[in-house]
Amino acid sequence: xxxxxxxxxxxxxxxxxxxxxxxxxxxxxxxxxxxxxxxxxxxxxxxxxxxxxxxxxxxxxxxxxxxxxxxxxxxxxxxxxxxxxxxxxxxxxxxxxxxxxxxxxxxxxxxxxxxxxxxxxxxxxxxxxxxxxxxxxxxxxxxxxxxxxxxxxxxxxxxxxxxxxxxxxxxxxxxxxxxxxxxxxxxxxxxxxxxxxxxxxxxxxxxxxxxxxxxxxxxxxxxxxxxxxxxxxxxxxxxxxxxxxxxxxxxxxxxxxxxxxxxxxxxxxxxxxxxxxxxxxxxxxxxxxxxxxxxxxxxxxxxxxxxxxxxxxxxxxxxxxxxxxxxxxxxxxxxxxxxxxxxxxxxxxxxxxxxxxxxxxxxxxxxxxxxxxxxxxxxxxxxxxxxxxxxxxxxxxxxxxxxxxxxxxxxxxxxxxxxxxxxxxxxxxxxxxxxxxxxxxxxxxxxxxxxxxxxxxxxxxxxxxxxxxxxxxxxxxxxxxxxxxxxxxxxxxxxxxxxxxxxxxxxxxxxxxxxxxxxxxxxxxxxxxxxxxxxxxxxxxxxxxxxxxxxxxxxxxxxxxxxxxxxxx
Amino acid sequence: xxxxxxxxxxxxxxxxxxxxxxxxxxxxxxxxxxxxxxxxxxxxxxxxxxxxxxxxxxxxxxxxxxxxxxxxxxxxxxxxxxxxxxxxxxxxxxxxxxxxxxxxxxxxxxxxxxxxxxxxxxxxxxxxxxxxxxxxxxxxxxxxxxxxxxxxxxxxxxxxxxxxxxxxxxxxxxxxxxxxxxxxxxxxxxxxxxxxxxxxxxxxxxxxxxxxxxxxxxxxxxxxxxxxxxxxxxxxxxxxxxxxxxxxxxxxxxxxxxxxxxxxxxxxxxxxxxxxxxxxxxxxxxxxxxxxxxxxxxxxxxxxxxxxxxxxxxx
Numbered sequence: 001x002x003x004x005x006x007x008x009x010x011x012x013x014x015x016x017x018x019x020x021x022x023x024x025x026x027x028x029x030x031x032x033x034x035x036x037x038x039x040x041x042x043x044x045x046x047x048x049x050x051x052x053x054x055x056x057x058x059x060x061x062x063x064x065x066x067x068x069x070x071x072x073x074x075x076x077x078x079x080x081x082x083x084x085x086x087x088x089x090x091x092x093x094x095x096x097x098x099x100x101x102x103x104x105x106x107x108x109x110x111x112x113x114x115x116x117x118x119x120x121x122x123x124x125x126x127x128x129x130x131x132x133x134x135x136x137x138x139x140x141x142x143x144x145x146x147x148x149x150x151x152x153x154x155x156x157x158x159x160x161x162x163x164x165x166x167x168x169x170x171x172x173x174x175x176x177x178x179x180x181x182x183x184x185x186x187x188x189x190x191x192x193x194x195x196x197x198x199x200x201x202x203x204x205x206x207x208x209x210x211x212x213x214x215x216x217x218x219x220x221x222x223x224x225x226x227x228x229x230x231x232x233x234x235x236x237x238x239x240x241x242x243x244x245x246x247x248x249x250x251x252x253x254x255x256x257x258x259x260x261x262x263x264x265x266x267x268x269x270x271x272x273x274x275x276x277x278x279x280x281x282x283x284x285x286x287x288x289x290x291x292x293x294x295x296x297x298x299x300x301x302x303x304x305x306x307x308x309x310x311x312x313x314x315x316x317x318x319x320x321x322x323x324x325x326x327x328x329x330x331x332x333x334x335x336x337x338x339x340x341x342x343x344x345x346x347x348x349x350x351x352x353x354x355x356x357x358x359x360x361x362x363x364x365x366x367x368x369x370x371x372x373x374x375x376x377x378x379x380x381x382x383x384x385x386x387x388x389x390x391x392x393x394x395x396x397x398x399x400x401x402x403x404x405x406x407x408x409x410x411x412x413x414x415x416x417x418x419x420x421x422x423x424x425x426x427x428x429x430x431x432x433x434x435x436x437x438x439x440x441x442x443x444x445x446x447x448x449x450x451x452x453x454x455x456x457x458x459x460x461x462x463x464x465x466x467x468x469x470x471x472x473x474x475x476x477x478x479x480x481x482x483x484x485x486x487x488x489x490x491x492x493x494x495x496x497x498x499x500x501x502x503x504x505x506x507x508x509x510x511x512x513x514x515x516x517x518x519x520x521x522x523x524x525x526x527x528x529x530x531x532x533x534x535x536x537x538x539x540x541x542x543x544x545x546x547x548x549x550x551x552x553x554x555x556x557x558x559x560x561x562x563x564x565x566x567x568x569x
Numbered sequence: 570x571x572x573x574x575x576x577x578x579x580x581x582x583x584x585x586x587x588x589x590x591x592x593x594x595x596x597x598x599x600x601x602x603x604x605x606x607x608x609x610x611x612x613x614x615x616x617x618x619x620x621x622x623x624x625x626x627x628x629x630x631x632x633x634x635x636x637x638x639x640x641x642x643x644x645x646x647x648x649x650x651x652x653x654x655x656x657x658x659x660x661x662x663x664x665x666x667x668x669x670x671x672x673x674x675x676x677x678x679x680x681x682x683x684x685x686x687x688x689x690x691x692x693x694x695x696x697x698x699x700x701x702x703x704x705x706x707x708x709x710x711x712x713x714x715x716x717x718x719x720x721x722x723x724x725x726x727x728x729x730x731x732x733x734x735x736x737x738x739x740x741x742x743x744x745x746x747x748x749x750x751x752x753x754x755x756x757x758x759x760x761x762x763x764x765x766x767x768x769x770x771x772x773x774x775x776x777x778x779x780x781x782x783x784x785x786x787x788x789x790x791x792x793x794x795x796x797x798x799x800x801x802x803x804x805x806x807x808x809x810x811x812x813x814x815x816x817x818x819x820x821x822x823x824x825x826x827x828x829x830x831x832x833x834x835x836x837x838x839x840x841x842x843x844x845x846x847x848x849x850x851x852x853x854x855x856x857x858x859x860x861x862x863x864x865x866x867x868x869x870x871x872x873x874x875x876x877x878x879x880x881x882x883x884x
Contacts, residue, residue, distance in 0.1 A: 015679030022676030026662075033664045366660035370721065373625055373654035374677035375646045567628040 019376055020384045027388025031354060040353040041396055044346050048404050051341060055333050059411050065234050066325075068516045069317045071276065072233035080225075083233035086276055088225070100225035106217035110208045119216070122203040125196070127214035128173070129206035130183065132193045133159075136202035147178045147198040164195060173209060233274070235320040239515055240271040241299070266306075270297025270315045277314035288312045297514065306507035309514035319515050326413035328512055328519035331505060334408065334422065335498060336524045338429035342401060343490045344470045347436035348463050350393045355441035356459055358385045359563060360448035368568060379560040382445065386556065389441055394434040401430035421501055428497025435548040436490040440466075442552045443486070446559035449566070477529045486551055489530075493544040496528040499537035577639030578603035579729040579760040580624060585633035587619055587784075594619035596784035597633070602762065606755035608771035608792070609764040610872060611781035617764040618657060620781065621733050624762075625654050637729065650678065653722030657733040661714060663707035667698055670706055671721045678725040685724075692720040695753075697746055712743025719750060729760045736770050748774050768872040780879065787879050795875070797845075802878060804844040806851075809863040813837035819854045823847075835863075 031037045067073070071083035076091070078098040085092045088099035104124065110117055124140070125131075126147075138153045151159045164172050164181035172181065172195050180196040187193075191204070208214045268291060272278050277286055277295035286294040289310040297316055300308040311317070359382060362368040371381065405426025409419040443462065447455040470487030472479055477495065482488045498505055509522040528540035580602040587594040595616045611617050622628045623635045626642035626649075635641065637648035662670055668689055675685035693702045696716040701709070706717060715735055722730055732751065736744050751774050755761050765771050771778060772792060780788040780795075788795055810816050813836060817829040820839050825847045828840040841847040844867070855862055 018679050018681060019677050022673055026673055029665075030662070366658040367662060369625075369627070369654070369656040369658050370661070370674060371677065372627070373649060373652070373656070373722075374674060375649040375679075376677060377646055569622070569627070 016380075019374075019380070020387065023371070023376075023381065023384035024388040024391055027358070027385050028392050031389065031392050036353050037392070040350055044350065044396070045400060047341060047345065048337075048400055051333075051337055052404060052407055055408055056411060058329065065231075066321050066518070067230075067234040067318065068518075069237070069276070069314065071236075071274075071318070072230040074230070079227045081228060081230045081233050083236070083274065083276070084228045086279060099227075100223040102219045102222040104217055104219050106215060108217075109215040110213060112211045112213050114208075117210070118205060118207045119214070120205045121216070122201075123216035124199070124201045124218055125206065125214060125216050126199045127208065128195075128197040128212040129208050129214045130193050131180075131196045131200075131202065131204050131206050132187075132189075132191050133202050133204035134191055135204070136200065140199070140201040149178065149180050149196055149198045149200040151180065151200070159192075159194065161194065169209075173212075233318075235318055235322075237273040237276070237314075237316055237318040239297075239316045239319045239324070239511065240273070241269045242267075266299055266301045268293050268296045269299050270295070270311060272315045274318070276317075277312060280314060282313065286312055305503055306510060309507075309510040311514050316515055319517065321517065324508075324511065324515075325517055325519060328508055328517055328521050330408070330412045330419075331498075331502065331508060332519050332521045332524055334405075334425055334429075335494065335521070337404065338401075338425070338432070338494050339470075339474055339491050339524060342397060342429050342433045343436055343494065344467060344487055346397055346400075347433050347440060347487065347490065348466060350397070351389075351437055351440035351444045352459055352463060354393055355386070355389050355437075356444045356448045356456060358382075358389055358441075358445045358448070359559070360445075360452050360455065363568060364452065372568065378563045379556075382556060382559050382563060386438070386441055386445060389445075390434070390438055393437045393441070397433040397437065398427075398430035401426045401433065405429075424501040425494075425498055428501070429494055432490040432493040432497070432544075435493070435545065435552075436486060439486045439490075439548050439551045439555070442555035442559065446555045446562065449559050449562045474524060477526055483530075486548065489544045489547045489551075492528050492530055493541060493548070495525060496537040496541035496544060498525060499527055500541065577636065579638060580762070581636040581639070582620075582623070583634045583636075585623060585630040585635055587616075587623060587628060588631045593784045595623065595630075598781075598784070598786050599633075600779065600786065600789070602760060602779075604758070604760050605777055606751060606761040606763065606775035608775050608778040609762055609781065610766070610768065610771055610778050611764075611787075612766050612872065612876065614783075615766075615781040616784040617766075617781055618733055619784070621654070621656075621731055621762070621764065624731060625649075625652075625656075650725070651728040653725070653727035653730040655715075655718045655722045655730075655732040655735055657737065659711075659714065661706045661717065663705065665706055666703050667693055667706060667709070667713075667717050667720070668702040670717060671724055674721045675724040680725070688724050688726075689720070692723045693717075695723065696720045696750055710740075710743075712739040712747070715739055715743065715747060716750070719747065723754070727759070730754060730762070732761070732763045734764055734766075736765060736767075744770070766872060768875060780876070782876055782880065787876070795879075798878070802842070804841050804847070804867070804869045806839045806841065806844075806847060807832075807864075807866040807868055808837045808839065809835055809865075810837060810858075810860045811835070812860060816854075816858050816860060819858055820850075823850055823854075825850065 071086065072081050074081050076093050076095040078095040080090070080098050082092040084099060090097045090099055090101070107123070109127075110119065122135070136151050136159065138151045141148055152161060154160050159180070159182065161180055161182040163184070164176075165184040165186070176195055176197045178198040180194045180200070183193045183195055185192050206214055272295045280286065289296075289298045289312055291298045295312050295315050297309060297311040299306050362371065372378070405422055406418070409422035410417065412419050412422065444459045447458045447462070449455070451458060466485050466487045469482045469485030470491060473482040473485070473488040473491045476482070477488070477492065505521070505525060506527055509525060511517065512519050512521050528537055530543045531537070531540045532543065578601045580600065582598055582600040585598050586596055598620070609617050609620065619628070623630055624637060624642060626646070629643045635643070638651060640648045642648050665673070668686065671689035671693060672682070672685040675689055676682065680688065690699070690702065693699055696719050698713060698716055698720065701713065706714065709717065719732065719735060722732070735747055735751070739747065748770070751761060751763060755775065763771065763774060776792045778788070778790070778792045778795065779786065808816065813831050816837050817831070820826050821829055825841045825843040826839055827842060830838040830840070832838050839847065851865065
């Protein structure tokens with residue numbers, strides 16, 4: 001009795017298994033015989049090949065060093081890059097002011113209301129004065145850009161100027177600017193007095209009229225300073241991490257370590273290698289991150305992973321891209337391709353072409369009679385058809401993800417032949433896409449059954465919704481509305497898998513943001529959201545898988561309910 | 570036999586009706602069929618296909634019940650283990666070979682791949698397609714396709730076989746072959762239902778018939794018995810010969826003949842009240858006339874005249 005019972009149950013199961021096998025095989029063969037299958041799968045493969053060539057291209061070019069803080073540029077065209085001008089304190093907007101250029105040093109002045117209104121000396125002057133000159137410099141240009149007085153010296157070195165000896169004082173003051181006029185030798189000491197307004201150099205006695213001013217000083221000697229090559233100001237302030245203090249000789253020194261591979265401790269790191277933070281006085285003690293230490297970078301870690309980095313301005317702001325961008329760009333590529341190309345594009349288009357007519361087309365073609373005259377429940381039939389579709393579509397995306405993954409992990413940055421840690425991520429991408437294919441497949445199949453005529457339009461509307469919600473989910477996974485979409489959960493799956501396979505991705509994303517490396521990693525990746533308050537990527541992964549499976553099951557159930565009640569003419 | 574009698578009949582239809590909106594497909598039909606070949610006769614639109622679709626669980630009766638081996642086929646697929654169905658649909662998987670097609674469908678009965686292939690080769694041989702079983706279905710003629718459909722319905726050795734217009738569109742050679750296949754299956758003791766709208770086809774297969782008209786069961790029983798009723802009513806016999814007029818002379822004096830006509834050149838139409846009596850006269854008169862007779866036809870011996878007679882009787 002017992003053995004009979006067992007053999008009976010075995011028969012039931014093996015028979016079901018054989019029926020499933022036959023329909024799955026039939027479905028796969030039917031799909032293989034359709035041109036649209038090959039077109040959509042071919043386009044998918046082409047898309048991946050195109051993305052890979054972009055990737056290969058960017059890898060082969062190596063990484064162009066980026067001047068993250070923009071100080072290698074010579075804005076004013078004086079031949080000195082901004083970084084060098086900053087060091088010497090010359091402005092980068094004035095071509096006359098550059099490192100080593102002569103500088104005017106003001107000595108003193110006579111203000112409009114000073115009581116003592118005469119001064120004697122050999123100076124560079126600026127202002128208005130009656131100047132009893134023993135010598136004037138006809139060549140004075142004084143590195144200023146305007147209002148220089150032209151003395152018009154003759155052969156003997158005597159200025160030949162307008163005679164204003166018989167002018168009214170008011171006329172003189174009103175009409176003379178940027179020039180001088182001759183008032184003659186009024187005291188008979190053999191030296192002429194000139195009224196001068198503007199800038200000039202000379203030796204003599206200056207008397208400033210009431211309510212006017214005169215400033216004087218001297219110009220320093222010009223020194224030639226070799227301009228630095230602009231490359232010097234690229235990658236000149238790398239990311240510095242320290243691992244506490246160590247004794248070096250007599251002094252305690254910070255021990256510098258590689259960021260971020262070894263040291264992931266919270267604390268104050270960073271070093272202003274190019275000195276531009278220290279040189280800048282922002283009025284707040286150069287402590288934008290408000291940790292009480294000027295010109296540093298605050299790193300905050302939790303569970304052994306850095307989750308927050310905030311740098312003071314101009315600290316570690318120009319790191320060496322070769323060291324970081326390679327890894328950042330690689331991870332961004334993997335995540336972006338996984339999310340955009342696999343989950344959103346392939347995930348939507350493959351089922352649209354392959355699953356919509358899984359059952360509907362059999363009805364329309366009139367071949368359904370052949371299948372339904374066999375002892376198969378209609379629900380069974382739907383499940384087996386979907387399994388056949390998934391066998392083709394799922395194995396296609398898994399194979400494609402592994403191929404793209406293998407190629408990019410061989411070409412990717414790192415010393416090892418293959419980046420082994422990439423493989424789980426690509427498996428995760430393949431699995432997430434397969435689950436999406438199952439969910440969309442069962443949904444589109446149900447649509448085709450609910451409305452054989454308009455199902456395709458329903459699917460397109462759903463597809464647009466899914467595309468939009470998927471795009472929103474990439475940028476802002478926390479947006480609740482987006483979680484009412486299938487793509488959201490598949491994208492969450494990828495986020496969770498990335499966090500499990502590459503736990504330090506969150507640190508890379510923070511470094512990308514804090515040090516302005518511009519890889520876009522944090523646009524495409526954020527830590528998974530649906531962790532049920534545990535912050536565990538594993539729970540987020542299980543959660544997402546469960547939701548996708550439940551959606552699939554729900555749509556299979558809907559399709560079954562519709563199909564079981566349908567009369568087939 | 571006693572064992573079988575305890576089992577529910579292969580087909581049991583109890584006061585079943587099926588409406589498609591305002592249109593009636595089947596109207597209050599009751600029927601029990603178990604064993605032998607039964608012809609389901611009726612003009613197009615009589616409800617033959619509706620009846621078969623009800624049996625195959627494709628559609629649900631609006632009223633009444635349908636049972637195959639005692640089980641409701643709409644709610645349960647288990648009867649199909651014992652049923653082979655040849656639908657009127659012409660569509661097959663054109664890219665498959667005949668063997669592939671039959672064995673793939675055989676596997677849906679839970680056979681292993683090997684069993685399925687072996688059984689399929691066997692049934693394809695039975696329907697006379699063993700030499701083309703590796704050819705693609707897309708290259709098959711209409712008759713061959715019908716035979717492939719019959720093969721797929723037979724592959725699991727069913728007890729009940731339902732064939733919806735299996736001779737439709739076939740050439741004479743294919744017809745003969747399919748008819749002999751059906752007769753042979755009947756001889757094997759299976760319950761077979763064959764639908765057709767051509768009386769002559771059914772006549773060559775079976776004597777047991779069901780006549781449907783406008784969704785109603787018009788007659789059920791032995792074809793000859795039914796036709797016997799028809800024989801007592803005015804009937805025509807059309808003879809093609811060299812000299813219809815001299816042949817007519819020989820007929821007019823005979824008792825069952827009440828009139829002659831010459832519808833066309835070389836044709837003689839005899840009008841009679843007793844078809845079988847007239848037919849028994851035929852051989853001796855033909856021999857006496859010493860004419861060459863090209864054909865003898867019974868234009869009234871078709872479904873239409875049978876139906877119109879039965880409908881008149883019903884009224």
